[in-house]
Amino acid sequence: MKKIQKTLAMLLLVVLMISACGGAENEATVVEVPADIFKVAVVMPSAINDLAFSQSMYDALLAIQADTGADSFEIVYSEGMFIVDDAAAAIRDYASQGFDLVIAHGSQYGSSLQEIAPDFLETSFAWGTTVDTFGLPNIFAYEARAEEGGYVNGVMATMLSESAVIGVVGPIETGDAKLYVDGFAVGAAATDAGTEVNTNWIGSFSDVALASEAAQTHIGAGADVLTGTAQMVVGAIGAAEENGALWFGTQSSQSSLAPSIVVANQVYRWEVVLEDMIDLIHGGTYGGQSFEITLANGGLVIEFNGDYALPADVQSAADATIAGIIDGSISVFP
Amino acid sequence: MIEKFFTEAVLVGIIASGIRLATPYLYASIGETFGQRSGVLNLGVEGQMLLGAFAAFYVSLTTGNLWFGLLAAMLTGLIMGLGMAFVSINLQAVQGISGIGFYLFGLGLSDLLFQKLMGTVVTVSGFRPIYFPVLSDLPIVGQIFFNHNILVYGAYAMVFVAWFVLNKTTLGLKIKAVGESPEAADSLGVSVSKIRYLTISFGGMMSGIAGASLSIALLNVFQQNMTSGLGFIAVALVYFGGWRPIAVMGGALLFSMVNSLQLWVQVLNIPIPSDFAVMMPYVLTIIALVVTVQRVRPPSALTKPFERGH
Numbered sequence A: 001m002k003k004i005q006k007t008l009a010m011l012l013l014v015v016l017m018i019s020a021c022g023g024a025e026n027e028a029t030v031v032e033v034p035a036d037i038f039k040v041a042v043v044m045p046s047a048i049n050d051l052a053f054s055q056s057m058y059d060a061l062l063a064i065q066a067d068t069g070a071d072s073f074e075i076v077y078s079e080g081m082f083i084v085d086d087a088a089a090a091i092r093d094y095a096s097q098g099f100d101l102v103i104a105h106g107s108q109y110g111s112s113l114q115e116i117a118p119d120f121l122e123t124s125f126a127w128g129t130t131v132d133t134f135g136l137p138n139i140f141a142y143e144a145r146a147e148e149g150g151y152v153n154g155v156m157a158t159m160l161s162e163s164a165v166i167g168v169v170g171p172i173e174t175g176d177a178k179l180y181v182d183g184f185a186v187g188a189a190a191t192d193a194g195t196e197v198n199t200n201w202i203g204s205f206s207d208v209a210l211a212s213e214a215a216q217t218h219i220g221a222g223a224d225v226l227t228g229t230a231q232m233v234v235g236a237i238g239a240a241e242e243n244g245a246l247w248f249g250t251q252s253s254q255s256s257l258a259p260s261i262v263v264a265n266q267v268y269r270w271e272v273v274l275e276d277m278i279d280l281i282h283g284g285t286y287g288g289q290s291f292e293i294t295l296a297n298g299g300l301v302i303e304f305n306g307d308y309a310l311p312a313d314v315q316s317a318a319d320a321t322i323a324g325i326i327d328g329s330i331s332v333f334p
Numbered sequence B: 001m002i003e004k005f006f007t008e009a010v011l012v013g014i015i016a017s018g019i020r021l022a023t024p025y026l027y028a029s030i031g032e033t034f035g036q037r038s039g040v041l042n043l044g045v046e047g048q049m050l051l052g053a054f055a056a057f058y059v060s061l062t063t064g065n066l067w068f069g070l071l072a073a074m075l076t077g078l079i080m081g082l083g084m085a086f087v088s089i090n091l092q093a094v095q096g097i098s099g100i101g102f103y104l105f106g107l108g109l110s111d112l113l114f115q116k117l118m119g120t121v122v123t124v125s126g127f128r129p130i131y132f133p134v135l136s137d138l139p140i141v142g143q144i145f146f147n148h149n150i151l152v153y154g155a156y157a158m159v160f161v162a163w164f165v166l167n168k169t170t171l172g173l174k175i176k177a178v179g180e181s182p183e184a185a186d187s188l189g190v191s192v193s194k195i196r197y198l199t200i201s202f203g204g205m206m207s208g209i210a211g212a213s214l215s216i217a218l219l220n221v222f223q224q225n226m227t228s229g230l231g232f233i234a235v236a237l238v239y240f241g242g243w244r245p246i247a248v249m250g251g252a253l254l255f256s257m258v259n260s261l262q263l264w265v266q267v268l269n270i271p272i273p274s275d276f277a278v279m280m281p282y283v284l285t286i287i288a289l290v291v292t293v294q295r296v297r298p299p300s301a302l303t304k305p306f307e308r309g310h
Helices: A002-020 A052-066 A084-096 A105-117 A146-160 A175-191 A209-218 A231-244 A273-281 A311-328 B009-037 B047-063 B068-091 B096-117 B141-144 B150-168 B170-180 B182-187 B193-220 B230-240 B245-266 B274-295
Strands: A036-042 A073-078 A103-106 A124-128 A138-146 A165-170 A196-201 A225-228 A244-252 A262-268 A290-293 A300-304
Touching: A002 A138, A036 A084, A036 A273, A052 A073, A052 A103, A052 A244, A052 A262, A052 A273, A052 B170, A073 A084, A084 A103, A103 A146, A103 A273, A105 A124, A105 B230, A124 A273, A124 B068, A138 A175, A138 A273, A138 B068, A138 B230, A146 A165, A146 A175, A146 A244, A146 A262, A146 A273, A146 A300, A175 A244, A196 A209, A196 B274, A209 A225, A209 B170, A209 B193, A209 B245, A225 A231, A231 A244, A231 B182, A244 A290, A273 A290, A300 A311, A300 B182, B009 B141, B009 B150, B009 B230, B009 B245, B047 B068, B047 B096, B047 B193, B047 B230, B068 B096, B068 B193, B096 B193, B096 B230, B150 B170, B150 B193, B170 B182, B170 B193, B182 B193, B193 B230, B230 B245, B230 B274, B245 B274
Parallel strands: A036 A073, A036 A103, A103 A124, A124 A138, A138 A290, A165 A196, A165 A225, A225 A244, A244 A262
Antiparallel strands: A262 A300
């Protein structure tokens, strides 16, 4: 009897584990496809609809697919790969299945990729945000010059803040999050040196509750305009909306979440660099180069929320700042 | 530098924020306290919270009724709790491992349902802070204690209900007896299985409410893995509080207020690296845990399956 019970327990656990895999769209079985289909696999730390980092990459792949047609561009993804070991297993799995390009979308996946890529020299890998290809011939690196949009948002935020206190909610002081936050602070200081920009690094990319609390802390400290980066900011946007503070987004458009308070978003358009990578792969180059998205190359776009009535002077200041960064007359980090 | 802290806005902010942040921990850890006092360790709290958070959010979104959402979270947690009870009592599985299985199940299923039923992050209008005539308008005290939503107050009320049940009722005595010496309890006619089913399913229900407190009261949004380890901290808080509801509340408040304090440390531009600031609540919890563990003994039958006649 005890043996039967233990077997049943094991079976139940297996079923539970299998169900647990349901969330991650890890489509390990790939059907036979004609050779002219370009196959891309992407491993992402959060959900494809996180309104932030992961969604920016997923939307870019969909944009390429819309251009080239689903018949010639296949996308497979594993989302929610916040455990690096799981992500590494998925990356190796995709590489061994013969994908043309395997994207490890997260700087935390770098060391895994460095280990895996040399075993699959016929597969091209891309990872970001970084500039480091580890000197390997089959790794591309990509980066967002997030400080550019950060600067533009900082200019607008400072002009809109009546209290002259602005709050920033960041995850961990690294990568494009740090670039964005630093650029934002420089843009704010260039507009009005007297405006206080308070930054809160909450130490997590996923702690929505703490992000919300960080936003409330900023509001308690007098902030009437907030910004933030990474997927946990949905909590901060909620807190901003509840307290009537304005919000500036980055990575993806966050306007749909709180149309009345989101002023503008810096949107990442990774397709600009992905298309270059795909061309290189077709030409036989599998890596060894790094790319960046900028306002100048159209990889970064400032998207204004149509539901928010932006004052004309702020709009023209934003337009002038964007033009200045593109033509080089404004240097974010001189 | 330190004088920056001693302003009304900062002190009120830290305490009010600590009270609010402690809410999900309280629901989850009070529920877990009951399970552990009866001898069952449930590490699936996080998964129960995630499913509870999703159920509450989705039902509130589709029906427009937050109470239906709360009920859905309770039911979801209850079902998860019953599952955990079946595995640990009837099948006598190793509790730690099966709890992790339930956590992964909750994590995966909540995400799957979110992707299939909603597709993108949206918001609901959640429970609003309750306005108490006169009291809410009081300076300082009003902002700290009388400016929260109903689920915040419910969490603190449950602490005292739990204390009363565990210490002043026959049921509490039975729960503790089952957790300390199931054989003795059994020989006196107490059904060990029944008590454990009761405590674990109650714990599941409380975890469901903990999830709802995030998705329809504090954050008003659902996102994949939104609990972000909160359920595991709730389990740690049970140890921290030495399996006593009031002390568990003390631990939850301490953890939350230090977390809130570290947010202010950064906002006030106090020159402590952010990495050290975010470590503060965890370091303090570990220190307190080390001190507590030497002082309090866990329930003797914790994690041990019970089988009659063995």
